[in-house]
Amino acid sequence: MLFMMCCIAVMAATCSQIFKTLFSENDKSSQGRMFAMNLLTVVMSLCFAAPVLELMFKAFSAELGSSMGMQSNRWTVWAVLVGSGAVAVYGYLLYGGTPKDKRGQFWPIGRSIVLSGVVIVGVMSSISHLTFFRSYQDGIANIELLRKMAPLKDLAQCNSGVAFVQFREDDGPIKYRCPTLLMFGGETSQPFAPWPDFVDGESQELAVLIHDTIQAAQKLGEK
Structure with missing residues (x-):
């Protein structure tokens, strides 16, 4: 359940970042940074939620009568690890872009804590899986x-x-x-x-x- 809550948090951060870009007035000097931040959030959400997205895709394929076979899902675990790294980078950039006089306020601190928790859950989940299944015989x-x-x-x-x-x-x-x-x-x-x-x-x-x-x-x- 904790992993699903982290997926929701990552998706919410992505939507928030995109809406912020769409409805805010940015000068040309900050457009490049905003584009990079949007791209980063999309990457981190797709990677972190890869196991959930794969499950949904397989369920949709089954409804259409398509058989996926016994395919390995190890790539989704690596994707979670990559997504966790992207979340860490996003959180660092987000906190660094916050004005210094506002960094001690409730929202910037709370947001950083939530993103740090997401990183911990993602890294622990992926590493524990990759270290447990070390051979194809497992x-x-x-x-x-x-x-x-x-x-x-x-x-x-x-x-x-x-x-x-x-x-x-x-x-x-x-x-x-x-x-x-x-x-x-x-x-x-x-x-x-x-x-x-x-x-x-x-x-x-x-x-x-x-x-x-x-x-x-x-x-x-x-x-």
Whole structure:
């Protein structure tokens, strides 16, 4: 939910900047700066909200009967990281362009705090995803189905029907991540759960169950 609130804040900043340009009288010397600021806000809003826009595009394509297949959504996570950087630059330029006698007022300070929060959420969300899914072998597991095969007692804090898992070849515990609220790219092998809407942990029982399932599938394939 926090990520969605940040997306709304970025969109609101973009609309505010564009309306400010349209309805304010600017001299020729400031037109270039205003154009650059408008372009920056459009870039940051499209990049930061990339997971949401992709979800909407896929939903629209599904309504038209078009199948998107199992495409990777990793590019949207990189876009969030780029968008977070653009938000940081925009906030810096916006604060720098505020007259010094007004920088201590409520709105300039509040606006800077909100934009700083957006940057933190965006960076944490993208970095946590990119560092968790480090290999194409990492993926998603249907915990609801696996619980019917084993109790998975050390996975008690995972209340989601699915979990992101890091693949490992040895018999050690598997690192998992359970989304608690939002998940983008659920049809892909590596969905995106924004920070902080997930729970991390390790599970030995899940590792044993996945290892046994893979071995059983391999033996079945050899017959």
